[in-house]
């Protein structure tokens with residue numbers, strides 16, 4: 001009872017500060033349930049950043065990981081962007097630095113670089129065009145070149161390469177949450193739930209995607225969940241998405257193929273940290289103007305498609 005009261009008080013204080021700070025709270029699809037429930041918008045990184053840019057607010061409380069808050073800061077430089085835990089990074093985004101990318105590019109003169117949104121602002125600034133897991137194939141196909149460089153996710157790159165005639169040269173990065181989902185996890189899920197459809201995120205290994213009925217980004221999973229008349233769906237992605245899928249689709253069952261497919265960094269954001277960041281107006285995320293402008297170029301080239 002005491003804990004429930006505390007959560008209620010905390011939610012009230014967050015709501016009061018939201019009005020005082022003229023703030024909007026954005027939560028990624030992988031956030032814990034209580035954080036998703038207090039957010040004004042829940043979505044994938046690009047949907048949220050676009051929301052942040054479009055909405056009238058002075059402060060954006062970004063409940064997600066660092067590159068997502070940076071993307072919001074790139075798209076709306078006039079707003080204060082808060083990331084409730086400064087240590088919430090993305091290990092995949094950290095697998096390539098701007099310096100490493102600059103060096104790698106010298107080996108492929110003239111080649112264009114497609115960067116997944118899961119990259120730092122500095123890496124985006126060194127790239128020609130950005131992509132998300134929802135539009136990676138479309139972005140690659142939009143380039144006139146026969147060979148393109150792709151950073152940092154080798155699994156998303158392989159997913160695109162199988163559907164494109166272009167040669168994709170991929171950086172050797174991956175998301176440990178998705179990479180650690182194995183074919184055996186899908187097979188045992190299918191055995192236990194023979195009538196279930198299998199949805200996998202393109203950050204999973206190719207052998208896992210081969211066993212899936214549909215390969216979908218988190219935003220696409222949200223849309224497909226509303227559309228489908230299947231009652232049972234096995235999901236191969238970070239389990240946080242199940243909260244939203246269940247909430248929006250009562251009567252349908254969303255079963256993670258691997259219960260411990262958890263992103264430790266996404267889970268760093270909690271209600272007390274959201275409250276504290278709004279009280280102290282930190283930690284803030286900002287991007288130096290020269291990098292911001294170059295990174296914005298890569299993002300805008302994608303948005304224009």
Ligand code: CIZ
Pocket residue numbers: 028043044045046117118132133134201216217218219
């Ligand atoms: O772009 C995002 O939010 C990520 C990282 C995944 C997805 O599929 O939405």
Ligand code: SF4
Pocket residue numbers: 030065089090091092093118175176177178238263264265266
């Ligand atoms: Fe990065 Fe993977 Fe966590 Fe997404 S789920 S933030 S890609 S480590």
